[in-house]
Amino acid sequence: MKRTEQVELTTLCLIRQGEEYLLQDRIKPDWKGFTLPGGHIEPGESVIDAVIREMKEETGLTIRQPRLCGVKQFPRDGSNYANGRYLVFLFTADEFSGEVRASAEGQMHWIHKNDLDQLNLVADFKELLEVMCCEHLTEFQYLVDGDDWQVRVR
Numbered sequence: 001m002k003r004t005e006q007v008e009l010t011t012l013c014l015i016r017q018g019e020e021y022l023l024q025d026r027i028k029p030d031w032k033g034f035t036l037p038g039g040h041i042e043p044g045e046s047v048i049d050a051v052i053r054e055m056k057e058e059t060g061l062t063i064r065q066p067r068l069c070g071v072k073q074f075p076r077d078g079s080n081y082a083n084g085r086y087l088v089f090l091f092t093a094d095e096f097s098g099e100v101r102a103s104a105e106g107q108m109h110w111i112h113k114n115d116l117d118q119l120n121l122v123a124d125f126k127e128l129l130e131v132m133c134c135e136h137l138t139e140f141q142y143l144v145d146g147d148d149w150q151v152r153v154r
Helices: 047-059 113-118 125-133
Strands: 007-017 020-026 033-035 038-040 061-064 067-075 085-093 095-098 106-112 139-145 148-153
Touching: 007 047, 007 061, 007 125, 020 047, 020 113, 033 125, 038 047, 047 061, 047 085, 047 095, 067 125, 085 125, 106 113, 113 125, 125 139, 125 148
Parallel strands: 007 085, 067 139
Antiparallel strands: 007 020, 007 038, 020 033, 020 106, 061 095, 067 085, 139 148
């Protein structure tokens, strides 16, 4: 049995300010809607350095003391795990400095957590947020059977 696979390493971060979340109104068609900012980890880069860099690039904020709160995984080729997976390190951050700005990925908005249902959220946002905000959950995984994708959180 093969014990290695192709993996793309990425990060997402939930930046919080009181009861508000910093969300990106993502414009790319592959994952369009309100979501969390994030991006790829560069070869040799630490996971922590990557999330700090990505938040600076996408939001304008310098985050401090990001907290790893879970992982998300899904197939690289869009159909099954035979060709590898995306592994997304999930972080939260409450400490930051700087001014919020947009990036090529989309506009940034502070959204009160009670107003999330009024937004066009990306398809898996609520499950993702559940993993990131519930201390007893740490994993978000897509289970794929043909065209049927099911989210499993645990």
